[in-house]
Structure formats: C-alpha cells, structure tokens
Amino acid sequence: MKNHLKTPVFLFLISVFVLNTFSSIAQNKITSPEEFFGFQMGADYKLARWDKIVNYFYELEKQSDKIKVTNLGPSSEGHPFLLLLISSSENMANLDRLQTINKKIGDPRGVSEDSLKAYIKEGKAVIFESMSLHASEVGGTQMSPELAYDLLTKDDEETQRILDNVLFFMVPCFNPDGQVMITDWYNETVGTDYEGLSMPYLYHKYCGHDNNRDGDYLNLQESRYMAKAMYVDWQPQAYVDHHHMGSYGARFYVPPYCDPIRPYADPLVWRELSWYGAHIAYKLEEDGFQGVLNAAQYAGWGHFGWHWITPFHNIAGMLTESATANYATPVYVHPEQLRANTRGFPEYEAQSTFSNPWPGGWWHLRDIVAQQKSSAWSILDLAARNKETVLKTAVIKAQNQTKRGAEDNVKTLVIPAEQHDYLTATKMINKLLQSGLEIKKANKQFVAENRVFGAGSYVISLAQPKMGLIKNLLTETHYADNSWTRSENGVPYRPYDLATHTMYEFMGVNVEGLHSDLISDFPILQELENVPGTVEKGNSGYWIDGKQNAAFLVVNLLQNEKIQIKRVDKAFEGLHPGDFIIEKAPAEKLNEIAVKTGLSFLPLSKIEQEKIHTVKRGRTGLFQRYYGGNMDEGWTRLCFENFGFDYTTLMSEEIKEGSLKKKYDVIVLPSDRAEAITGDLKGQNKLEAEEYPEKYRSGIGKEGVEALKEFVKKGGTLVTFGNSFEFAADAFNLKVADVTNGLKSTEWFCPGSTLKVDFDNTQPLAYGMPDEGVVLNFSSPAFEVVPGRHNDDYTTIVRYKDKSLLKSGWLIGEKTVAKKQAMLSVKYGEGEVVLIGFRTQHRNQTDATFKLLFNTIIR
Known part of the structure; x- marks a missing residue:
C-alpha cells in the first residue's frame, strides 16, 4: 500500500519539476535571429529591414536582463536611432556607479592616485x-x-568574462534612413536585371556617404545622438x-x-x-x-x-x-x-x-x-x-x-565676445560643448597679456584631457609634407579627405591664443548656450545686423509673414551695406523671432531712402540628379533648411521643359562634373549609367542647356559651385579660364586647405562679409577673365591674396592662384551667372562663407 501511495506522489513531484523546468526554459529562451527573421544573417539575396531589426532587439530585451535598448530619438526621417547596452545583469544593476567611475577615469583631474587605483579595479571597460x-x-x-x-x-568562460568586465554599447545602424532605402531598393530589384546596382540617389536625406565626415560639426541629428552618447x-x-x-x-x-x-x-x-x-x-x-x-x-x-x-x-x-x-x-x-x-x-x-x-x-x-x-x-x-x-x-x-596642454606654448584660447558674426561664434561653442570640452564664460571684462576681452568671452584651457581635439579644431594646422606624403619623385599623395579641419577658420570665428594659463573663477558652462535676442523700436523702426548669418533666417521668417524688408546699400547712421531694415512689423512676431534666432532687432532712428532698397527673395530651384546622387546637393538642402530658405528640387526633366523663369529666379548647380549635369557621359560611366532603369537616368541634354540660357537671359540668376563652373563656362561661352586646369600636382595642389582672400563687400553678393578672410579650397577652380570686348560684364566678388595664401592645410604652387578670382559674377542678357569656385557651403560646415550663397537669393 505504501508503494501504491508513493508512486502517484512521486510521479506528481516529477511532473511538477518537469513543468517548472520547461516553464523556466520557456521564460529564459532567447529567440535566435534565424528564427525571428526566417533566414541566417547574411544569407544570399536576403536583407533584414531596419523596422524588423528594431523589433528583434526589443524582443531580446524582453527575454534577457543583459541587454538594454534605448531609442535615442528619431533619425532625420523619423526612424528609431537605437543604442544597445549589453553586459552582465550585475553591471546593469550598477550603471549609475559605473558611469561615475567612467567619468573619473576619462577626466582624472583632481582625483587622488589612491582613488584612481580603486576606480580602475572597480570600473568596467567601455x-x-x-x-x-x-x-x-x-x-x-x-x-x-x-x-x-x-x-x-x-x-563559455570567454563570453562570461566579456559580460563581467565590459559595458558594450552597440549602435546597430548608424544610418537608419539609408538602411530602409537600401533594403527597399534591393528588394525591389532582386531577381531583375537591376539586381545589385547601387541605389540611384543619396542614401541619407542630406549627406549620403558623407555622414562619416560629421564627427566634429555634428550637423546631422544622428551625429548629435552619437556625440552625446560617446x-x-x-x-x-x-x-x-x-x-x-x-x-x-x-x-x-x-x-x-x-x-x-x-x-x-x-x-x-x-x-x-x-x-x-x-x-x-x-x-x-x-x-x-x-x-x-x-x-x-x-x-x-x-x-x-x-x-x-x-x-x-x-x-x-x-x-x-x-x-x-x-x-x-x-x-x-x-x-x-x-x-x-x-x-x-x-x-x-x-x-x-x-x-x-x-x-x-x-x-x-x-x-x-x-x-x-x-x-x-x-x-x-x-x-x-x-x-x-x-x-x-x-x-x-x-x-x-592635460600635462601637455599645460606646458604648450599656447596654454589658453579665448573666443572674444567681439566677433564679426557673434551668433556663429556661439554656434561653434555649442558644437564644442557637444564634443565634451570644458569651456568657461567670462562674466566680466578681463585683461590678459595686454589685451582686453569683453564680458561674454569664452575661455578654453588646453590643460584638459581633450587637448588634442582643441589643437586640431581651434589652432592653425598644417598637413604633413614628408616621405609619407610624397613619392620619391616629389609627387604628393592626396590626403584621405581634407588637409585641415580647423573649425574656427571654416566658421569665420576669431580665436586668440594666450601663452599663459589664464587663472580665473569664470563659471564652467554646464549646458548649451542660448543667446537671447531683444527687440527695441526706434523712431523709424528696426534694423538687424547683416553680418550675422542668422539675419537671413530672420529675413526668411519675416518674408513668410509678408513683412516688407529693406537693405542698406550705403552706410548711414551706424548702419553698413548689407544690414536689413524693418519699418513696420507686429511687435509680438518680432519678439517670437528674436527668441527663436537669438538675433536682436535694434532701434532705427532715421532712414535715408536713397541709400536702401526693398528686398526681394528669389524663388529658388536646386538641381538634383541620379547616378548615386550628389552629396554637395544634399548638404546644400540642409544649409537652406537650417536658414529658412524655401527651395524646389529641380530635376533634369523639368529643366528640359523650359520656361524656367516663370517658376524660378535663382537656380543653383551644386559642384559636379559637367557630364553628370548634361548626361553626356562617356566610356565606363556611360555604360554604368545605362544599366539603370530609364526613370533613374538624368541629364539636362542640349534642351536643358538652352533652357538655362533662356532663363538667365530673361533675368534669372544661375549659381554654380566648384566644378560646375566647367559646365557653365562651356554652355554660356564665358570668357573665364580656370588657371589650375591641366596642371600637375607638383605645380598646383590644394587638397582641402584654407586660403586667404579679399572680399569686395561693397558688392551686393558680398554684403555682410568682412574685408578679408579665408575660404576652403578643395582642388577648387580659380578664375581669370580672358581679355575681350566685354570685360566690364565680369565682376570680381572674392579674390585670392597676392602672397602667403595658406592659412591651414597643404598648398603647392600658390603663385598659380595668387591675385586670381575665387568668385565672380558675369552678366548674361538681363540676368547673371555667379561662379563660386571654392566650397562656400561645404558639408554645411563653412559658415564663414554662407552669406555669399545667401546673397544670391536675398537681393
């Protein structure tokens, strides 16, 4: 009988054990990628789409306490930007403490050696x-x-060691928008004649391939997420x-x-x-x-x-x-x-x-x-x-x-409050803060090394851990010129990208170096700077400073409200050519715009009408093509949008239809090869282009060339950047030569350097610019007007200095471009062709020369 009674109890206990075990296994079972997606990662002809991948990571988070999924926010086009953290459950429960240790290790100033030893023992590798x-x-x-x-x-032991000793942060997709585009394009073409072809347009709304060039300026939303995290x-x-x-x-x-x-x-x-x-x-x-x-x-x-x-x-x-x-x-x-x-x-x-x-x-x-x-x-x-x-x-x-910074010849950098464009200087400070630099702000005037700096100046000590970043971004730099960068016969090897990345020069910000360590009790900035704009009305209304890039955002916002704006052509009452005047506007609207932009509306005591004109904002078309897209075009879109410019994407077919002056006042051709604009591709380029479906081929052809010529003759403005000059010079028969054309690299070589120039700011196209400055030359054309009967149709806007051109980077053969034109305008019928040889809006980074583009639209 005992055996009879024991058996059911035994079986019951076994069944409970088995059920609990299976329940535990079921709760802890982690879905494999192959189970979730239905194929092995990397299988032929299969791509998992980002939305499905996102769902998979959230599924893993439900199934394991060793992974944390954070959506840092929407990408440029609204997709989730994920940051994953994978580590042991013990580390996950101790993140606040581990983050504190991480910060002390990254910046050990003021931390005792004993504390650092303890942090090294307790902390985790990130x-x-x-x-x-x-x-x-x-x-x-x-x-x-x-x-x-x-x-x-x-x-296994190796995996457990990783989980115990490492905090692993993974960004599974740095460009979610492009991942969706590419996956959809591939799935659309797989099994067709077009399978495996590269996508015909940019795989990011603004930058395409250039998103890996944004680790310093942080112009893209995705970059800002990454910068904050890392x-x-x-x-x-x-x-x-x-x-x-x-x-x-x-x-x-x-x-x-x-x-x-x-x-x-x-x-x-x-x-x-x-x-x-x-x-x-x-x-x-x-x-x-x-x-x-x-x-x-x-x-x-x-x-x-x-x-x-x-x-x-x-x-x-x-x-x-x-x-x-x-x-x-x-x-x-x-x-x-x-x-x-x-x-x-x-x-x-x-x-x-x-x-x-x-x-x-x-x-x-x-x-x-x-x-x-x-x-x-x-x-x-x-x-x-x-x-x-x-x-x-x-x-x-x-x-x-930190020690190197303290011992450097230049120990402190000051960004004076007095700047040509003070709002761009503030913009630069915010980029540096997002990069984790320590920056102080002077709350009073101070004197250092016999120089007076106003309240609101920014102070950056080089005696901090990221000294190397400060030196590269905020001091003059020169690319190596040695046996690593030239062949045996002296031919230079092109740098992987630019020869300099000097942020302050690109943005047109004045930075002063001090040889002493400026000891001060100025407060350290704890958050991004927000400059409050003010509104003060004078007897004749308001004026705004045309030297500020932000003035163009203000003008666009006012124009959207149908508010009339005038612009100064000749100086009077403390105003300069390029300043803007608003005689009448609702005070509440001006206050709203001042808060949004940081630009102040200043009191205008009187107006001299003969020295001003009414502003007209040009209807703008921005040329876009296929064959992989054009990154210069994408960055131009971002630049326009950041400053409130309305524009229309202009494709080849619309140009070929003609009658462009009915829709546009300004047409912009981003830097591109002439054959990519016309579609007159040759050789291998032509063969590759013909592989695409008809709807993804572009080129304005002869009809488009004639349509653009008609557009300019009837009063339109055609703006060309960089290499698009070649198209314009040929199509419009301009008497302009590129003096760098055909030269060997030992004769002329400028692979992304800042060169010194003079700006003719009496010309409307250079309103608001300083008398002199630098431009970014990236193997850019430089111009010389060919002598002829109509020399007076050619107006120089920007000219290279006569000597000592190089500011930062690498330059061979400066005599080639010395005293030559960097930007000019050419009369053509009732309109004009504007040739900008250098990178005026390069990757949305060269704020110093944005106005030269903006002035072609706000006239």
Whole structure:
C-alpha cells in the first residue's frame, strides 16, 4: 500500500519539476535571429529591414536582463536611432556607479592616485561599436542581431568574462534612413536585371556617404545622438566603426592605420590601435579567414569622422573595412582581378601585414557578416582580458594630454565676445560643448597679456584631457609634407579627405591664443548656450545686423509673414551695406523671432531712402540628379533648411521643359562634373549609367542647356559651385579660364586647405562679409577673365591674396592662384551667372562663407 501511495506522489513531484523546468526554459529562451527573421544573417539575396531589426532587439530585451535598448530619438526621417547596452545583469544593476567611475577615469583631474587605483579595479571597460554608417555597406547592421544573440546566449568562460568586465554599447545602424532605402531598393530589384546596382540617389536625406565626415560639426541629428552618447554620457576606451570597401582587394582591413598620423593625439592611442588590431587579425587567422590586411591602405591622418576623430577624445578609434558584395548578391572575383597598389600594400602578394592572401572565388554577404562578427568580438575579448590595463591606459592618456596642454606654448584660447558674426561664434561653442570640452564664460571684462576681452568671452584651457581635439579644431594646422606624403619623385599623395579641419577658420570665428594659463573663477558652462535676442523700436523702426548669418533666417521668417524688408546699400547712421531694415512689423512676431534666432532687432532712428532698397527673395530651384546622387546637393538642402530658405528640387526633366523663369529666379548647380549635369557621359560611366532603369537616368541634354540660357537671359540668376563652373563656362561661352586646369600636382595642389582672400563687400553678393578672410579650397577652380570686348560684364566678388595664401592645410604652387578670382559674377542678357569656385557651403560646415550663397537669393 505504501508503494501504491508513493508512486502517484512521486510521479506528481516529477511532473511538477518537469513543468517548472520547461516553464523556466520557456521564460529564459532567447529567440535566435534565424528564427525571428526566417533566414541566417547574411544569407544570399536576403536583407533584414531596419523596422524588423528594431523589433528583434526589443524582443531580446524582453527575454534577457543583459541587454538594454534605448531609442535615442528619431533619425532625420523619423526612424528609431537605437543604442544597445549589453553586459552582465550585475553591471546593469550598477550603471549609475559605473558611469561615475567612467567619468573619473576619462577626466582624472583632481582625483587622488589612491582613488584612481580603486576606480580602475572597480570600473568596467567601455567599448562602443557602430554598424553600417554607410547604408550601402550592409554587413554591419545585418551582423548586429547575431552578435547580440551570441553575447546573450553563450555560456563559455570567454563570453562570461566579456559580460563581467565590459559595458558594450552597440549602435546597430548608424544610418537608419539609408538602411530602409537600401533594403527597399534591393528588394525591389532582386531577381531583375537591376539586381545589385547601387541605389540611384543619396542614401541619407542630406549627406549620403558623407555622414562619416560629421564627427566634429555634428550637423546631422544622428551625429548629435552619437556625440552625446560617446563624447559626453560615456567615454569609451575603444571604438570601432564597421565598413565595407571595394570588392577587388584585400578581404578585410583591420587596425592599425598606416602613416602619416595626425598630430596632437597621445602616443598611447596609436600603440593601442596596434594592440587591438593585432588581436583582431590573430583571431581572424585563427578562425580561418583569409585576405586580412592591417597597417596599410588607411592612413592615421584622415577626415574628422567618427573613427578618425575619436583618438583626439583619448579613445582608441578604429574602423574595419570588408570587401563588399552587391548588397546580398554574391560576386565572383577572378584571381587576376585582385589588386593592391595602395599605401603600405604595393602588390597583391603575401607580406607581414597580409600573410594569407585570398585566392579569389565567390564572395558572399555571409562572409562579411562572419568576419565582422569575429572582429567585433575580438575587441570585446581583448578589453575583457585586460580590463585594468585598458582603464589604467585611459587615465594615463588623460593625464598626459592635460600635462601637455599645460606646458604648450599656447596654454589658453579665448573666443572674444567681439566677433564679426557673434551668433556663429556661439554656434561653434555649442558644437564644442557637444564634443565634451570644458569651456568657461567670462562674466566680466578681463585683461590678459595686454589685451582686453569683453564680458561674454569664452575661455578654453588646453590643460584638459581633450587637448588634442582643441589643437586640431581651434589652432592653425598644417598637413604633413614628408616621405609619407610624397613619392620619391616629389609627387604628393592626396590626403584621405581634407588637409585641415580647423573649425574656427571654416566658421569665420576669431580665436586668440594666450601663452599663459589664464587663472580665473569664470563659471564652467554646464549646458548649451542660448543667446537671447531683444527687440527695441526706434523712431523709424528696426534694423538687424547683416553680418550675422542668422539675419537671413530672420529675413526668411519675416518674408513668410509678408513683412516688407529693406537693405542698406550705403552706410548711414551706424548702419553698413548689407544690414536689413524693418519699418513696420507686429511687435509680438518680432519678439517670437528674436527668441527663436537669438538675433536682436535694434532701434532705427532715421532712414535715408536713397541709400536702401526693398528686398526681394528669389524663388529658388536646386538641381538634383541620379547616378548615386550628389552629396554637395544634399548638404546644400540642409544649409537652406537650417536658414529658412524655401527651395524646389529641380530635376533634369523639368529643366528640359523650359520656361524656367516663370517658376524660378535663382537656380543653383551644386559642384559636379559637367557630364553628370548634361548626361553626356562617356566610356565606363556611360555604360554604368545605362544599366539603370530609364526613370533613374538624368541629364539636362542640349534642351536643358538652352533652357538655362533662356532663363538667365530673361533675368534669372544661375549659381554654380566648384566644378560646375566647367559646365557653365562651356554652355554660356564665358570668357573665364580656370588657371589650375591641366596642371600637375607638383605645380598646383590644394587638397582641402584654407586660403586667404579679399572680399569686395561693397558688392551686393558680398554684403555682410568682412574685408578679408579665408575660404576652403578643395582642388577648387580659380578664375581669370580672358581679355575681350566685354570685360566690364565680369565682376570680381572674392579674390585670392597676392602672397602667403595658406592659412591651414597643404598648398603647392600658390603663385598659380595668387591675385586670381575665387568668385565672380558675369552678366548674361538681363540676368547673371555667379561662379563660386571654392566650397562656400561645404558639408554645411563653412559658415564663414554662407552669406555669399545667401546673397544670391536675398537681393
């Protein structure tokens, strides 16, 4: 009987145990990417779309306490911008404490050595990795669900060490808008004749491929999210950005960079890149990957995008570059198609940094996903194994840089309150604050080194951890000119991007250097600056300062309200050419605009009508094309929108229809090749263009050229930037030559440098500009009027100085452009063609020359 009674009880207990076990398993079961998406990440002909990927990460968050998903906000076009944190549940419960430690390690000023030792022992390595910043480089975002899944489900010693010792922040898609565009484009074309073709328009509303050039100016919403996370909230010890490169070289580039390197980073940063890179390369080889290259191809002096600017934040900033496929369509590479011939990689042969060449064959998206996951994991593994070394090195870098700043010849930078454009100076300060710099603001007038600085001046000590960033952005810099940057016969190697990224010069802000450490009790800025605009009425109304870029935003807002505005042509009563006058306007509207823009409406005592004219805002068309789009056009859109300019996107077909003067007063041609504007493509470019569906081909053709000529003859203004000059010169038969045309790089070479110029601010197109300044020349045309019967039709607006042209960057052959025109206007019928040779609105960064564009529209 006992046995009879025992059996049911035993079976019952077993069943309860089994049910509880299965219930526990069910609660802890984590959905794999393959289960969720229905295919393996990187599978041929399959791309997971961003909205589905977002849902997957939120599903993981429900299933595990080791992942935290944060939506930092909407992208430029409204998609979620996610930041993931993956770490142990214990670390997740202790984030406030760990963040405090992270900040002390990143900026150890005033912290005792004993406290720092304790922080190093208690703290965790903070690692950031971002994926698919370039949306066409799909591998990183496709890899990210699998990387997260592996970290959450593996239970081996290595994984546990990572979770225990690392706070891993992952941006699974740096460009959500582009990811959606690319995925939709690929899905639309897969299985058709157009499968694998690059998308015909920009894969970001404003910048396309250029979003990795925004780690300093933070013009894009996505950049501001990243900056707050990585420059302010958490300072990582290492950061890696996962990219793709061409299909016909190495299979995978990993750190470190090759030479030259940009100055002012702590030397330990460059050692760290070699350390991390060696570990990544070793683990890739261990895992059987071929074709891995390091210490070649990508130089340590690059643009100031994310992986190249982070070393100056004392972060080991790196990138990986995978050989690409045609999105999710595999490519076949013949052995003879494999090429090298780049920095540190002269031939496609085995070398110490490329010990295992890939022989060719099929290349799949899955290959990219696998190698990127291996590299991403390796960074975490090395940091976890050496957590205390990583944190100790972070402290040393911050201390070293602070000491270097304190001992530098220039120890303090002052941004005086008195500026040509004080609101742009404030805008620059806010960009620097978003980059995590310590900035003080003078609450009273002060004297330093026999100079008087007004209240409201900003003071930046170089004795702080991000000294290297300050030196690069706010002091004159020069690109290396040595054996790393020239061939044996003296031919210069082009920098990866610009030769300088001197923010203060681009933005036209005056920065004064002091040789002493300015000791003051001025308060440290704790939040972004907000300049309050004021409104004060005079006997004849109001005036606003035409030197301020923000004046054009104010004018556009007033014009939207149908408020009449006048502009000064000759000085009177303290006003200067370019200032704006408002005689009558509702006070409440002016107050609203003053608060919004920070610009003050000043009292106008009297008006001299013969010295002013009524402002007309031109109806503006901005030319856009296909064949991958034009980044200069995208950035121009952002510039227009930031300053309230209405514009219409103008495509080839509308231009060819003619009658343009009925709709437009101003047409802008962003910098582009003449054949890309006309559609008269030749050779390989023509063959590639003809691969696209008819609706995605562009070019204005002969009909469009005639339509533009008619537009200008009837009183329109055609504005050309940079290389679009060639189109205008040919189409309009202008008697203007580009003096740089056809020269060898040993004769003329200006790869993104600031050059000194004179502005003729008596001309309406240069109203509001200073007498002299700098412009950004990026292999830009410089003009010379060919002698003829109508020389008086050509008016110089901006002219290069006669000598000592270079301010920052690299310049060879200054005599080529000395005293030549940088910008001019040409009469044509009743209208004009405006030729702006330099980068007047380059990436929405060159605020110093925005007015030269704005003045073509506000006349």
